[in-house]
Amino acid sequence: MAGHDFKTIGAGTVRVPWDHKGALTLTGGAMRWADGNIDPRDLLLGVAWQPIYKPALSLRVRPAISLPTGGLGQRVASTPLSSGSIDPALGIDLTAGGAWLGSAVIDARMPLIEGSDGIKQGTFARADARLARRVGASVLWSGLSAAGQGKSSEFSTDGFSEAAFISGIVIPPSERLAINGSVRVPFLWGRAPQRPYAVGIGLGVSGVIGSPPEDHEH
Numbered sequence: 001m002a003g004h005d006f007k008t009i010g011a012g013t014v015r016v017p018w019d020h021k022g023a024l025t026l027t028g029g030a031m032r033w034a035d036g037n038i039d040p041r042d043l044l045l046g047v048a049w050q051p052i053y054k055p056a057l058s059l060r061v062r063p064a065i066s067l068p069t070g071g072l073g074q075r076v077a078s079t080p081l082s083s084g085s086i087d088p089a090l091g092i093d094l095t096a097g098g099a100w101l102g103s104a105v106i107d108a109r110m111p112l113i114e115g116s117d118g119i120k121q122g123t124f125a126r127a128d129a130r131l132a133r134r135v136g137a138s139v140l141w142s143g144l145s146a147a148g149q150g151k152s153s154e155f156s157t158d159g160f161s162e163a164a165f166i167s168g169i170v171i172p173p174s175e176r177l178a179i180n181g182s183v184r185v186p187f188l189w190g191r192a193p194q195r196p197y198a199v200g201i202g203l204g205v206s207g208v209i210g211s212p213p214e215d216h217e218h
Contacts, residue, residue: 007198008032011041013206015048022049025062028069029204031081039071042082044089056098062091066109068116080124080149084115101132101139122150122159128166142167145184163188168202176208 011029018024027044046064053059066089070082087109095103105128114120130143148161168182184200 007034007200009041009200009202011202011204013204015206015208016210017208021051021053022047023208025064031071034198039081040069042070043067046089056096058093058095060091060093062093064089064091080109080121082115083109083111083121084117084119085111085113085121087111097132099134101130101134101141103130103132103141104128105130119152121152124149130166137172139170141169161190162186164200178206180204180206 009029009031011027013025013027015023015025025044025046025048029041031039031041033039044064044066046062048060048062050058050060066083066087068082068084068086089107089109091108092106093103094105095101106126108123108125110123111121124147126145126147128143128145130141132139132141143166145164145166146162147164149159151159164184164186166182166184168180170178170180172178180202181204182200182202184202186198
C-alpha cells in the first residue's frame with residue numbers, strides 16, 4: 001500500500017414525486033481530490049419507483065440516464081468520473097426490518113458508445129450490503145461494498161475492482177430534507193495496481209419538491 005489518500009465526494013439529489021410510489025430524480029455533485037483539484041460529476045436524470053413499499057419491506061428501482069457533465073476519466077474506483085457519453089444507468093435498493101434494518105444497494109452504469117475522448121468505457125457496478133439502526137429519526141449504518149469497472153477495450157490496462165468497509169449516517173432535519181455523511185475504507189483491490197489507496201468521505205443532501213396527488217378511495 002503506497003500511503004493513504006483521501007477524496008471528498010459531495011452530491012445533491014432532488015426528487016419530484018408524481019405519486020406515492022414514484023418520483024422524477026436529478027442528482028449532481030463534485031469530487032475534491034487530496035491535491036485540491038475538483039472534478040464535477042455527471043448529472044443523473046431518472047426515476048425512482050417503489051413496486052414494494054411496506055412498513056417492514058421496500059424495494060426501489062432507479063432507472064436513469066447519465067449525462068456527460070463531469071470530468072473525464074477512470075481515476076476513482078468507487079465513484080466513477082464521466083465516460084463522456086450519454087449512458088443508461090440502473091440502481092436497485094432493497095430494505096427490510098424495523099428498528100434494525102438490513103439493506104442491499106446495487107448501482108450500475110453501462111456505456112454503449114464512445115465518449116467525447118474517443119474511448120468507450122467499461123461497465124461500472126457497485127454493490128453494498130448494509131446493517132442499519134434507527135436512532136430517533138436518524139439512521140446509522142455500516143457494511144461492506146464491492147465496486148468494479150470493466151476495461152475500456154480488449155487491449156487496455158484500465159479497469160479495477162475494489163472491496164471496502166463502509167459506514168454512514170442519515171439525518172432528516174425535516175420530512176422533505178435529508179443530510180447524509182459516509183466514509184469508505186478500501187481493504188482489498190485488484191487490477192490497476194498503480195491506483196492509490198483512497199479513503200472516500202461522502203457528504204450529501206437530498207430534497208423533495210412538490211407533493212404527490214392525494215389518494216382517493218372509490
